Amino acid sequence: MALTKEQVLHVARLANLSLTDEEVHQAAEDLGKILDHVAQLQELDTDGVPATAHVRVSEMPLRADVAVPGLATSAVLAESPRISAGGFAVPKFMDEE
């Protein structure tokens, strides 16, 4: 079953994606079909089955607390679309009301 336009727009907003009307319409259909297929997971009884977040890492390995050189600032800024005062320049952002 297709998602509603509102559902698609909600998800698009959460994901910071601007979509055309055509894209919204197509997404509603495509996502609906995929989610219909994914619903098969509900067939399985997973009571008491632990979730696998990660296949290998059970503990986070730590390293010694010793400072090591990182990237030079110039290398970091070299590929930025716009820099200002030694930092990344971005359009202003306002506090949420």
Added chain:
Amino acid sequence: MTEPLDLPVGELAHLVQTGAVSALEVAQLSLARIERSAALGAFLHVAEEQVMQAARHLDERRSRGETLGALAGVPIAVKDALCTLDAPTTAGSRILTRQPDGTCPDDSGAWRPPYDATCVARLRGADALIIAKTNMDEFAMGSSNENSGFFPAKNPWDPQRVPGGSSGGSAVAVASGAVVGALGSDTGGSIRQPAAFCGVVGVKPSYGRVSRYGLLAFASSLDQVGPMARDVRGAARLLQAIAGHDALDSTTSQDPVGDYEQACDEDARGLRVGVPRQYFEAGIDDEIREATDTAIAALQTRGCTLRELDMPHTHYGVSTYYVLATAEAASNLSRYDGVRFGLRVEGDSGQDIHSMYSATRGSGFGSEVKRRIMLGTYALSAGYYDAYYVKAQRVRTLMRRDFDRAFETVDVIAAPSSPTPAFKLGERSRDPLSMYMADVYTLPASLAGVAALSVPIGTTRPSEGRKPLPIGLQLMAPAGSERTMLRAAAEWERARGTPAPIPPVEA
């Protein structure tokens, strides 16, 4: 005399090490073949100057009496998801270019990383020649290379067909003979499936065996970098160079790396091979079923014992993967926001930062990427998190248990790599779900984190409507047991006798 580029990896390296052929000559031969094969769309960037310089330097070192590394002078192409110092790196996406309208990364102001991926650095350390960046589905999302932000890649066996994906360019580069080895990445089958479609060997190491540092991430609990080559021994030598713990990637294993080439010399007598019936049910192409059965029977003739397996959760792989991988991708791809690198779409002065994010991402990402980001976001969103994300994580445990149980009684699992041979360009690109189903046989090994590879076992028969197309056998081994599956794959090559077929040269 065999041309240098048609030699196996180890033999070519030996010729360069002894000075019988110069690295410069090898580089020039490879550059020429790369140019001749341009119509296949395998390459996004050719590092011509860098490779000539590296080749000259290698020849100088040798003439000074230095011993060169295990991959001396071997031209290797690297998937564009891997960072290469000061060379264009786009992950097949226009969001890592300055202008979305250029025809290729070189025209479009592609991003240049300030460092090499660990795998790339290790290949350079072994004196390999990193000659080109290969085409791929955007951010590794795809099974046909049709989702590349630039242009599709084409199968050298039939250029009207896909090479598979997402490491399509790497598979084509090796299959066409333009390079001698390549690196791809595999999250749900993206090395194994294109290897099968193009008739080359492709290895997905067990999770954590190879560093992901410098691999532009798709799904962090699934991604692995791996080698592609024309034969098992070549893939083994490449794997040897890149495998092992990396302090820069805390998900890498501390386990010692085995001798992978030596594993290719061991015979497979007594190896217990499991055949899971779920991989042979409805939907598999008859010729693939037949070829796979024949290859498995050949292993039995060589002294392996066979056992049927039941892996009941196999068909839940697509659903599980397309929840978990997309959720992880939604998180990983949030860094492409126009702030620090790549494309930025800034409107008029009244624009705020959120509009910049949305406009940049809306413009820079292709439709499959947007689709998967939305799917992942939905699965993680309030009200759906338990039903989708947590549920899928629990099913992932059930799928891992299928493998744990299987490996109690067998050493290696044998199955087809793909239910079909290479399909036509455009055949599945309008139907995302049908494209996702292409990965049904490769997804389980990714979800379980085990080692897996594809080795070519022949081609389909030529017919009225269809040229012969390669078929791949998938071999899977427990995490950390790469040697076991290489041993089985090498045994298959010995059973086959002749080398794997190569694509017919276009007249």
